[in-house]
Amino acid sequence: MSKDSFPYESFKDALEANDQYIKTFKYSELTGVAQKGLAIVTCMDSRINPLSVVGMQSGDAKILRNAGARVTEDVLRTLVLATYLLGVNRILILPHTNCRMAQVDEAEIHNEIDSKYGIDTSELEFKTVKDQTQALIEDVVSVRSYPLLNKGVSVGGAIYDVTTGKITPVEC
Numbered sequence: 001m002s003k004d005s006f007p008y009e010s011f012k013d014a015l016e017a018n019d020q021y022i023k024t025f026k027y028s029e030l031t032g033v034a035q036k037g038l039a040i041v042t043c044m045d046s047r048i049n050p051l052s053v054v055g056m057q058s059g060d061a062k063i064l065r066n067a068g069a070r071v072t073e074d075v076l077r078t079l080v081l082a083t084y085l086l087g088v089n090r091i092l093i094l095p096h097t098n099c100r101m102a103q104v105d106e107a108e109i110h111n112e113i114d115s116k117y118g119i120d121t122s123e124l125e126f127k128t129v130k131d132q133t134q135a136l137i138e139d140v141v142s143v144r145s146y147p148l149l150n151k152g153v154s155v156g157g158a159i160y161d162v163t164t165g166k167i168t169p170v171e172c
């Protein structure tokens with residue numbers, strides 16, 4: 001194996017922090033079942049700490065993240081597993097204010113990457129949204145109506161405010 005097979009320099013701080021983390025590690029008794037029955041679908045935005053936002057901790061909830069908190073095939077696949085096998089009985093879809101994916105359109109993102117890096121990403125669909133509330137409603141409805149999801153699961157949509165930390169439920 002070459003010495004580059006794991007890029008230690010790139011992860012130095014993370015590995016050092018982990019050495020400290022394991023000294024007081026207290027979750028070894030947990031299973032993969034979500035103790036509070038919650039799954040949150042949210043954005044990858046680094047300002048959001050999903051467990052803290054809802055007062056939970058390791059073991060309590062399933063967290064699914066992607067750009068824009070969009071419901072994709074892979075999100076549905078994961079929610080099916082979570083609702084049958086991992087104790088999830090409520091799903092909160094949680095996009096946020098000031099999300100880049102709701103501020104630009106598909107073409108603008110492709111153009112920006114192309115002009116800065118010279119790479120054509122047009123084969124990817126980034127799933128930008130024009131109207132964040134409308135997109136959230138559509139995503140909530142698509143989860144609720146997904147035929148393979150376990151019966152009796154509550155599905156709600158809300159928007160997280162990155163300036164106040166507040167979650168505002170949306171009628172979907």
Ligand SMILES: [Zn+2]
Nearest residue numbers: 043045068099
């Ligand atoms: Zn975002």
